[in-house]
Amino acid sequence: xxxxxxxxxxxVVAALVVGILAGHFGWGKRWPTSLKQLHPDYLxxxxxxxxxxxxxxxxxxxxxxxxxxxxxxxxxxxxALYRRRGEVERAIRIHQNLLARASLAPExxxxxxxxxxxxxxxxxxxxxxEGLFQQVSEVPRxxxxxxxxxxxxxxxxxxxxxxxxxxxxxxxxxxAPPPMVAAHxxxxxxxxxxxxxxxxxxxxxxREAREASVPFPRAALLRAQxxxxxxxxxxxxxxxxxxxxxxxxxxxxxLPRLLNLVQPESxxxxxxxxxxxxxxxxxxxxxxLVFAAIAADLxxxxxxxxxxxxxxxxxxxxxxxxxxxxxxxxxxxxxxxALLAHADKFRCNECGFSGRAFYxxxxxxxxxxxxxxxxxxKLN
Ligand SMILES: [Zn+2]
Numbered sequence: 001x002x003x004x005x006x007x008x009x010x011x012v013v014a015a016l017v018v019g020i021l022a023g024h025f026g027w028g029k030r031w032p033t034s035l036k037q038l039h040p041d042y043l044x045x046x047x048x049x050x051x052x053x054x055x056x057x058x059x060x061x062x063x064x065x066x067x068x069x070x071x072x073x074x075x076x077x078x079x080a081l082y083r084r085r086g087e088v089e090r091a092i093r094i095h096q097n098l099l100a101r102a103s104l105a106p107e108x109x110x111x112x113x114x115x116x117x118x119x120x121x122x123x124x125x126x127x128x129x130e131g132l133f134q135q136v137s138e139v140p141r142x143x144x145x146x147x148x149x150x151x152x153x154x155x156x157x158x159x160x161x162x163x164x165x166x167x168x169x170x171x172x173x174x175x176a177p178p179p180m181v182a183a184h185x186x187x188x189x190x191x192x193x194x195x196x197x198x199x200x201x202x203x204x205x206x207r208e209a210r211e212a213s214v215p216f217p218r219a220a221l222l223r224a225q226x227x228x229x230x231x232x233x234x235x236x237x238x239x240x241x242x243x244x245x246x247x248x249x250x251x252x253x254x255l256p257r258l259l260n261l262v263q264p265e266s267x268x269x270x271x272x273x274x275x276x277x278x279x280x281x282x283x284x285x286x287x288x289l290v291f292a293a294i295a296a297d298l299x300x301x302x303x304x305x306x307x308x309x310x311x312x313x314x315x316x317x318x319x320x321x322x323x324x325x326x327x328x329x330x331x332x333x334x335x336x337x338a339l340l341a342h343a344d345k346f347r348c349n350e351c352g353f354s355g356r357a358f359y360x361x362x363x364x365x366x367x368x369x370x371x372x373x374x375x376x377x378k379l380n
Contacts, residue, residue: 007316
């Protein structure tokens with residue numbers, strides 16, 4: 001309650017005032033000219049809000065709203081606000097309270113079931129959410145919302161086959177998210193097929209992923225894994241180069257694997273090409289390559305030296321370390337490598353979550369393809 005933005009509560013209070021006035025007096029009737037005409041319990045409820053006793057306030061408002069059937073939209077508005085704020089138990093109480101009404105109209109009952117299912121999803125009660133969303137998905141006007149939420153339930157459960165099933169049902173009613181999402185489900189399934197050694201099935205799924213979304217670097221990386229297993233290193237290198245060109249964020253994790261696949265005598269040629277490619281784009285891409293190279297202990301590789309010097313001398317944060325020792329290139333580069341080893345390497349563009357591991361789907365906000373290469377170096 002303490003961190004509640006004033007504006008949010010003003011909105012809640014405004015919604016309640018409108019709902020309760022409409023309920024008490026009817027839209028067509030004269031509205032009261034002063035607060036004195038309001039139900040005294042309503043003012044008590046406001047008092048609880050002001051004195052930061054949210055549960056007592058909620059009890060009071062629920063009691064008031066029970067008194068008439070015209071305040072249903074206010075219930076939904078208040079429930080949605082609580083859920084958005086993460087106060088899921090209160091949202092659940094509101095929606096269960098609505099569902100307990102014998103007189104609730106069928107369309108409101110369906111809407112309340114959908115809202116309650118969303119509360120369960122937010123609370124992580126996935127089994128309960130799944131059952132309710134399945135039930136609501138039978139209602140034509142709520143089908144798209146319920147199926148899309150059901151898709152999210154299956155994502156959380158890592159049930160990729162079911163998630164893909166929901167995606168396809170959504171596509172049939174033209175309500176599907178971007179094709180990239182389906183391609184990720186197919187890649188998840190392909191990854192599982194690779195793990196159990198079923199490369200034929202994995203290749204079929206990856207073909208389907210590439211057909212769903214082009215370009216799709218994740219599919220190329222998984223296909224490279226299969227090529228590597230099948231002792232086709234040249235094909236694996238080609239596929240990895242393709243994936244890294246499409247998605248340079250992958251360099252951080254994949255550069256060592258790429259270099260393991262190339263013949264030792266070809267390593268410098270590959271690095272030279274990667275440098276040229278990054279230089280042709282922009283400084284941030286060169287920085288990604290340099291950080292990946294330092295993390296992979298490549299500071300002594302001749303094709304990278306010029307780029308490493310360039311990035312370390314121009315980067316706003318690392319300049320101070322670099323100025324201390326450009327004459328001792330290797331020692332300074334290794335010191336920076338030690339700093340980078342403890343730094344977060346990836347950050348989600350959507351929610352700001354950061355960590356050392358790369359994810360195709362952000363573990364915090366569940367957005368796909370939202371993680372960017374990032375190095376937060378803390379200098380003492
Ligand atoms: Zn996120």
